[in-house]
Amino acid sequence: MENIALRVNIEGKEEKVATDWDAIMATLKKRGVDYDSLQRIHAELNAGLLVTTRCLTLAKVNPEMVLAGVIRDMNVPTSDYMMSMR
Numbered sequence: 001m002e003n004i005a006l007r008v009n010i011e012g013k014e015e016k017v018a019t020d021w022d023a024i025m026a027t028l029k030k031r032g033v034d035y036d037s038l039q040r041i042h043a044e045l046n047a048g049l050l051v052t053t054r055c056l057t058l059a060k061v062n063p064e065m066v067l068a069g070v071i072r073d074m075n076v077p078t079s080d081y082m083m084s085m086r
Contacts, residue, residue, distance in 0.1 A: 001021065003021045004046065005018065018061065021045070037053075045060045
């Protein structure tokens with residue numbers, strides 16, 4: 001299982017923290033998660049799924065995700081943006 005960047009939310013708290021798979025895997029092992037379950041969680045995270053286990057919600061950080069066309073670039077004047085939508 002390769003190391004991947006993760007965003008983690010602890011159940012009952014608003015803030016999210018950035019961490020990685022190696023750190024979370026160690027935490028999950030301490031909380032009694034077996035190796036087969038760790039492999040399944042890792043596979044689900046790599047597939048882009050949100051995983052909730054042992055009071056943690058985990059999501060893979062994907063910096064390559066392109067949101068062009070979904071979120072408007074704030075540096076482009078509105079008139080130019082509207083022209084590009086035609």
